[in-house]
Amino acid sequence: MTQTQETIGFVGTGLMGHGMAKNIVEKGYPLTVTAHRNRKPIDDLVSRGATEAQNLEELASASSIVFLCLTGAPEVAEAVAKLIPGLKEGAVIVDCSTSDPTVSVKLAGDLAEIGVDYADAPLSRTPKEAWEGTLDCMVGAEEGVFDRIRPVIDTWAGKIVRVGGIGDGHRMKLLNNFISLSYAALYSEALALSRKVGIPIEQFDAVIRGGRMDCGFYQTFMGYALEGNREAHRFTLANAYKDLRYVEAMANDATVATPLASAAKNAFAMAMATGGDGPEDYVPHLTDFVARANGLD
Structure with missing residues (x-):
């Protein structure tokens, strides 16, 4: 003690x-x-x-x-x-x-x-x-x-x-979330494209998991896409959207162009605008919103 x-x-x-x-x-x-x-x-x-x-x-x-x-x-x-x-x-x-x-x-x-x-x-x-x-x-x-x-x-x-x-912890956290939430947007789009071209999620995961593109965030994210575990990564879409807006604001203050951060933010904005604003809508569920936007179940 x-x-x-x-x-x-x-x-x-x-x-x-x-x-x-x-x-x-x-x-x-x-x-x-x-x-x-x-x-x-x-x-x-x-x-x-x-x-x-x-x-x-x-x-x-x-x-x-x-x-x-x-x-x-x-x-x-x-x-x-x-x-x-x-x-x-x-x-x-x-x-x-x-x-x-x-x-x-x-x-x-x-x-x-x-x-x-x-x-x-x-x-x-x-x-x-x-x-x-x-x-x-x-x-x-x-x-x-x-x-x-x-x-x-x-x-x-x-x-x-x-x-x-003072303030540097929050600055670093925004950089960290810029990276992780951009992964989420990237994985969601890649999974939609994979399905559209006929590669099942299981085969997609078999190639990525354990390879150079694998990471801890990928594994928790895929807990939903692959296994259907809705609570694999309990961080809400609403909080993700908020964090990426803060990233943009920090970049604006620093006069830094952020085409990638803004693209990731827009993926979450789309999810929020189409029903993903609930307290149990979590980051891995972004896959559903990107899939539906591309005509998938």
Whole structure:
């Protein structure tokens, strides 16, 4: 068990956050959580030793480090505004969401004025690794802040890289998702074309799997296309679309042309516009939308 003077608050116990928070409390940190829409993860965490706060101000007042694992920049900004009245000088907010780095930099400046530190520490991998405590984490933070928060991140991450200063974690996460979500768009189009020219998915996979084009993302993605497992990679199409819009915004600020990122974004926009905006419409399901657009079942 970890012995520490830090007290942890966790906001956003969804697909990723539930497993992360579970690891924090099970490895000895005092943990405070608060309910939003779904009580099931809160009840589970309380059963493991966490304390439930009635609101974000109460959670902030009980915590020296607050982790956020939310949908995007608007939700993060809203949560921080509600946390501020309860935050003590010397506290740290760690944003594990995939967010807009310009918002991260602004929030960090606002928090610095009240003596609160900020770090962006977005994630890679899936809810399975969150539960197992083996996520990848890319951190943007001042060195001293990174040293302070790293032992807590160690409870739920297997790979931790300090990318640089504030905002750099979110910048790197957008680059990471640009690559992975472009794979998803590429695989979906390739699978549609494969079927159109008469090559079954099983034969397509037999060639790719184990070869130079294989990778971990391909394997989880194909868990749906090949095996029909709808929960093979539980990252929603809506979040993917949001992330690729953030990639475009970051590129616009940097005056970088992004024909490939924009093409990938448009694949997800098409899925969103044709019914893929539900809470259980996940990235591998993009294959269905691309197939239907090409006259396939």
